[in-house]
Each structure stands twice: as C-alpha cells, then as structure tokens.
Amino acid sequence: xxxxxxxSVALDSVETPFGKAERVLGGSAVYFSAAATVFNPVQxxxxxxxxxxxxxxxxxxxxxxxxSGIEQASGESFFWAGRYHYDxxxxxxxxxxxxxxxxxxxxxxxxxxxxxxxxxxxxxxGLQHDVLDQVTAPEVVACDTMNFWIEGARDRLLELLAxxxxxxVNDEEVRQLAGEANLLKAARWVQERGPEIVVVKKGEHGAxxxxxxxxxxxxxYPLEEVFDPxxxxxxxxxxxxxxxxxxxxxxxxxxxRAVVYGSALGSFACERFSVERLKDLDGSSxxxxxxxxxxxxxxxxxxxxxxxx
Amino acid sequence: xxxxxxxSVALDSVETPFGKAERVLGGSAVYFSAAATVFNPVQxxxxxxxxxxxxxxxxxxxxxxxxSGIEQASGESFFWAGRYHYDxxxxxxxxxxxxxxxxxxxxxxxxxxxxxxxxxxxxxxGLQHDVLDQVTAPEVVACDTMNFWIEGARDRLLELLAxxxxxxVNDEEVRQLAGEANLLKAARWVQERGPEIVVVKKGEHGAxxxxxxxxxxxxxYPLEEVFDPxxxxxxxxxxxxxxxxxxxxxxxxxxxRAVVYGSALGSFACERFSVERLKDLDGSSxxxxxxxxxxxxxxxxxxxxxxxx
Numbered sequence: 001x002x003x004x005x006x007x008s009v010a011l012d013s014v015e016t017p018f019g020k021a022e023r024v025l026g027g028s029a030v031y032f033s034a035a036a037t038v039f040n041p042v043q044x045x046x047x048x049x050x051x052x053x054x055x056x057x058x059x060x061x062x063x064x065x066x067x068s069g070i071e072q073a074s075g076e077s078f079f080w081a082g083r084y085h086y087d088x089x090x091x092x093x094x095x096x097x098x099x100x101x102x103x104x105x106x107x108x109x110x111x112x113x114x115x116x117x118x119x120x121x122x123x124x125x126g127l128q129h130d131v132l133d134q135v136t137a138p139e140v141v142a143c144d145t146m147n148f149w150i151e152g153a154r155d156r157l158l159e160l161l162a163x164x165x166x167x168x169v170n171d172e173e174v175r176q177l178a179g180e181a182n183l184l185k186a187a188r189w190v191q192e193r194g195p196e197i198v199v200v201k202k203g204e205h206g207a208x209x210x211x212x213x214x215x216x217x218x219x220x221y222p223l224e225e226v227f228d229p230x231x232x233x234x235x236x237x238x239x240x241x242x243x244x245x246x247x248x249x250x251x252x253x254x255x256x257r258a259v260v261y262g263s264a265l266g267s268f269a270c271e272r273f274s275v276e277r278l279k280d281l282d283g284s285s286x287x288x289x290x291x292x293x294x295x296x297x298x299x300x301x302x303x304x305x306x307x308x309x
Numbered sequence: 310x311x312x313x314x315x316x317s318v319a320l321d322s323v324e325t326p327f328g329k330a331e332r333v334l335g336g337s338a339v340y341f342s343a344a345a346t347v348f349n350p351v352q353x354x355x356x357x358x359x360x361x362x363x364x365x366x367x368x369x370x371x372x373x374x375x376x377s378g379i380e381q382a383s384g385e386s387f388f389w390a391g392r393y394h395y396d397x398x399x400x401x402x403x404x405x406x407x408x409x410x411x412x413x414x415x416x417x418x419x420x421x422x423x424x425x426x427x428x429x430x431x432x433x434x435g436l437q438h439d440v441l442d443q444v445t446a447p448e449v450v451a452c453d454t455m456n457f458w459i460e461g462a463r464d465r466l467l468e469l470l471a472x473x474x475x476x477x478v479n480d481e482e483v484r485q486l487a488g489e490a491n492l493l494k495a496a497r498w499v500q501e502r503g504p505e506i507v508v509v510k511k512g513e514h515g516a517x518x519x520x521x522x523x524x525x526x527x528x529x530y531p532l533e534e535v536f537d538p539x540x541x542x543x544x545x546x547x548x549x550x551x552x553x554x555x556x557x558x559x560x561x562x563x564x565x566r567a568v569v570y571g572s573a574l575g576s577f578a579c580e581r582f583s584v585e586r587l588k589d590l591d592g593s594s595x596x597x598x599x600x601x602x603x604x605x606x607x608x609x610x611x612x613x614x615x616x617x618x
Contacts, residue, residue, distance in 0.1 A: 087490040181396040183513075184531045204492075205514040206528065217528040217605045219515065222493045256608040290610055296526050297606045299565040301599055 007121020035238025239265030316430020337430030344547025548574030
C-alpha cells in the first residue's frame with residue numbers, strides 16, 4: 001500500500017550549538033519519505049532545480065520509494081538556512097530561497113493516481129487541493145500546514161479540511177487555526193470541520209492524537225543530545241503514515257501505534273544532521289525505541305489499601 | 310505512615326479568564342495536604358496570622374491531618390494575589406504580602422519529630438535545613454524550591470540537596486539550577502549532588518521522574534477547562550508523597566504510580582478555585598482519573614509484518 005507524498009524537496013544549511021551542515025538534504029517530502037520508507041513504500045511528488053544532488057536520494061529508492069514524481073526544473077532548488085538557539089526549541093531563519101518551488105504545480109504521475117494513502121506536506125493549500133483533484137480514490141488523506149497559510153490562505157485551508165481525515169500540526173498551529181487556547185477544544189473545532197483525527201505535535205513535549213471519543217498521548221523521547229531538530233515533524237508524519245499504510249488500517253490500536261512510531265522516527269531525526277540518522281535506520285533500532293517508549297510510560301495501578309483511596 | 314509537611318499557609322486572591330476568588334485558602338502546605346490526605350495522614354507545620362480562617366481547614370483534620378504544627382501569630386497571614394493570562398500558562402503576581410510568614414521559624418512539635426516521610430515546601434533553604442535538623446530519623450525527604458532561592462540562596466540549596474532523596478521542581482527551575490538546557494542532563498546534574506529521584510513538573514505537558522537508570526513520564530491530563538492552575542504543583546507533590554507514604558515504599562513501581570497519582574491530583578486542583586475540588590474528592594474519582602491516564606498512554610506494539618520493520 002504505497003503512500004503518495006507531496007511536499008518540498010530542499011537543500012538546508014543548518015547551524016546548531018553542535019555544529020554546522022551546508023546544503024544538505026531537506027524538505028518535508030524528503031524527511032517524510034526517509035521515515036515512512038522504514039515501514040512502507042512511498043511515491044514522491046515534488047520539484048528540484050538543476051543544482052539538486054538527486055543521487056543522494058538513492059537510499060530512498062533502495063527502500064522502496066518511487067521518485068518518478070520529482071520533476072527537475074531549470075533553476076535553483078528550494079533553499080533554507082537556519083540557526084538554532086542554545087535550547088534548540090527556537091530557531092532563526094537566516095535565508096529562504098523558493099527557487100523553482102515558487103512555480104511548483106504538482107503533477108501526479110498516472111501510476112500514482114490510484115493512491116489510497118496520501119500525505120500532503122506543508123505547501124500552499126491551493127496546491128494541496130490540486131493534488132487531491134488528481135487522485136482518483138484517496139482513502140486516508142493526511143495534511144500538514146503552518147501559520148503562513150493559516151493567516152494567508154484560511155478559506156482554502158478550511159475547504160481542504162473537509163477533504164482530509166487526518167490533520168497533523170503543532171500545538172501553536174492548531175491553537176491559531178481554531179482561535180482557541182485549550183488544545184482539547186481546538187482539536188474539537190478542527191474535527192467539526194472535517195478531519196476525524198487531529199494529531200498535535202509538541203516537539204520535546206511529545207504528541208497527542210485526538211480521535212472522536214478518545215485521545216492518545218506519547219511523550220517526547222528524552223534525548224541526551226538533540227543534535228538537529230530540523231524535519232522532526234515531517235519524520236513524525238512519515239513514521240505515523242508509514243505504520244498506517246503498512247497496517248492498511250485506521251483502527252484505534254493502529255492509530256495509537258502510529259503515534260508511537262511517529263514519535264520514534266521524529267526522535268531519530270534529531271540525532272544527526274539532515275536525514276543522516278534515518279538513512280541507516282533498521283527495524284531493530286525502531287523496535288528498541290518503541291520498547292523504550294513503553295518502559296517510559298507504562299505503569300501498574302496499585303492494589304488499594306485500607307483507610308484511604 | 311504520616312507525612313510531615315512544612316510550607317506556606319496562605320490566603321490567595323486569584324483572577325482567571327473564568328472568574329475571581331478573593332482571599333481563599335492557598336499556600337504550598339495547604340495544597341499539599343489537601344492532596345496528600347486523600348491517601349495518607351499529614352502533619353502540618355506552618356504559620357498564619359490572626360486573620361486566618363482556621364475553621365476552613367477542618368476538612369483536612371477530618372481526613373487525618375494534624376494541624377498542631379500550625380502556629381497562629383499576631384499579624385497578617387501570607388497573602389498572594391495573581392492574575393492568569395488567557396492561555397493560563399502565564400500569570401502576573403499583583404501583590405505579595407509575607408505578613409507573619411516573614412518571621413517564620415519552623416518549630417516541629419515533639420510528636421512530629423519521628424516523621425519518616427518529609428515534604429519541604431518551597432521556602433527559604435535555610436528553613437528547610439532547620440526542619441531537617443529537628444527531625445530525628447527522616448527516611449524519605451522531598452523538597453521543592455524556586456528561582457528566587459536558586460539565585461539568592463544557591464549554596465544553602467546545594468547543601469540541602471545532599472540531605473534530600475527527592476527534588477520536585479518545574480522544568481525551568483531544574484534547567485536554571487543545573488545551568489543546562491537538556492532536561493536529562495539537568496536531572497543527572499542534580500542527582501550527582503544528592504537526590505536519587507528528580508521529578509520535573511511541566512504543567513500542561515505533564516511530569517517526568519528521573520531515577521538512577523530509568524525514567525517515567527506522565528502527560529498532562531487534558532482538561533477541557535483549566536479553571537485555576539494555582540497550587541497544581543503542590544497538589545502534585547501531595548498526591549506523589551501521599552502514595553509513597555501509604556505504600557511505605559520507594560520501589561520503582563510505587564514511584565511510577567506516585568507520578569500518576571501526583572498528576573491526577575494536580576489535574577483535579579485545576580478544576581476549581583483554591584482547594585475546592587480537592588476538598589470533595591473521593592477515592593473513586595481518583596481511580597477513574599488514573600484509569601484515564603492509562604487509556605491515554607497505553608499501547609500494544611503491532612506484530613511485525615513482512616517486508617519492512
């Protein structure tokens with residue numbers, strides 16, 4: 001059950017307190033696919049300039065990604081440069097050059113159009129609509145977005161919500177979208193507009209999934225060294241959708257597992273620059289981390305004793 | 310196994326987006342005891358002025374608290390007034406009057422001196438030392454502190470750490486104390502100075518317990534209405550220590566349960582002004598909330614399928 005993934009394919013220059021990486025693989029579609037292909041094949045759609053080191057994406061092909069939807073256009077690739085602060089929770093964008101991404105019009109290859117699992121990375125909601133218009137029978141559509149579109153393309157974004165089953169955003173974004181500080185109420189607000197599932201990513205504080213009448217919470221994995229948080233959210237989405245597509249399920253148990261796999265992949269992404277850690281990830285490392293999540297969160301209720309509770 | 314608790318016994322005036330409460334019961338010792346007595350008897354030590362409505366503490370006596378360590382002095386009680394912002398994560402202090410608390414010298418009644426479980430609420434580290442000097446054979450000592458003492462009484466605080474087994478602070482405080490942004494490293498820093506257990510309270514983001522070679526995480530309980538967060542941290546401490554004392558244990562399973570009980574009590578505290586919700590709390594409500602924590606966090610790992618992970 002391949003996942004169709006549409007998003008940015010970028011080059012990033014990143015500075016963290018631990019070091020510097022220049023023009024390395026980045027972009028939502030790349031992080032998503034690096035994570036999702038640990039579980040399941042992916043069909044990628046995006047655009048790069050003639051400066052893009054496409055050979056560096058070979059590890060994705062080796063893991064079952066189909067890159068035939070990545071168009072190479074004349075010009076420069078999407079470039080982002082950023083610097084993280086001391087605590088790694090805040091960052092400054094030093095430079096953003098859209099390059100060929102400015103004129104991106106997603107063209108879904110014929111072979112991808114029957115995709116049942118679709119991930120719409122954080123791009124213009126108008127383009128997210130265009131993607132869905134080209135897909136014949138999508139069943140599980142997940143989308144990401146950001147403050148830029150929540151402010152600047154609100155109507156199109158709200159129309160999009162009616163077409164997706166899963167919204168995956170961070171806590172600030174869902175609060176801004178709903179105009180509501182309480183996360184539970186903000187998630188309900190979104191659910192009334194379409195998505196049955198709202199996944200709220202909270203960075204080091206973990207992730208919460210809101211379903212119809214239940215919620216599920218996974219803490220952030222306590223890393224001793226957060227080397228580079230870039231792409232953690234898209235890696236989360238990759239692990240999440242990767243599991244759902246592999247299981248071919250939207251059942252409650254699989255949604256819960258998907259949050260754990262998403263959190264695991266998001267945590268791995270932070271351990272090295274770019275997709276370096278995701279590249280050499282194997283099944284047993286993922287399983288070990290999932291078991292650590294269990295150890296961190298599992299508890300037995302005590303037998304009540306006399307006197308008080 | 311009574312818990313000796315030393316801290317402030319105050320009157321609070323609180324404004325939240327939901328309403329206003331004037332001169333209601335507050336203070337670390339009061340919140341702690343209101344939570345802990347749901348599980349276990351408490352021996353309270355503190356000071357109030359002649360304006361304090363001691364009769365309003367009768368519900369604590371009914372639940373097994375011994376108030377004979379609360380001294381009534383001539384003058385005004387400790388008074389705090391604050392206003393919470395829209396999102397309830399930040400607040401402004403409008404007024405603080407120390408009153409009789411300014412000259413507080415904890416005198417531990419003879420009958421309390423053999424206490425084995427001790428909670429040192431957030432007061433001057435010098436006074437926290439004085440309390441320990443008066444206790445003959447403390448076994449499980451937990452303490453709280455704040456930025457004011459971390460900056461202004463650092464040496465005395467570090468000396469105190471060598472005398473306590475459990476430090477309970479919030480995430481900002483442990484980072485400030487250790488001069489380290491990474492929580493895991495900050496907790497290790499503290500552990501090297503005495504406490505074997507560090508409990509970090511993160512408000513709506515939950516709580517983490519750091520032990521020697523394991524950690525345990527409970528999310529914040531997702532409340533639809535956070536009515537008044539005042540005292541949530543002390544209520545957490547009360548639920549936490551209440552369980553440990555009831556179980557008479559520092560075993561790993563009990564420490565985990567203690568974090569869950571602490572989180573449950575902290576969440577209840579936020580549901581009404583002052584200690585109102587803790588006052589009418591019964592065992593079955595606590596058990597129901599603990600079960601909700603389990604539903605929110607439990608997951609089964611899927612059976613691996615062929616092909617990928």
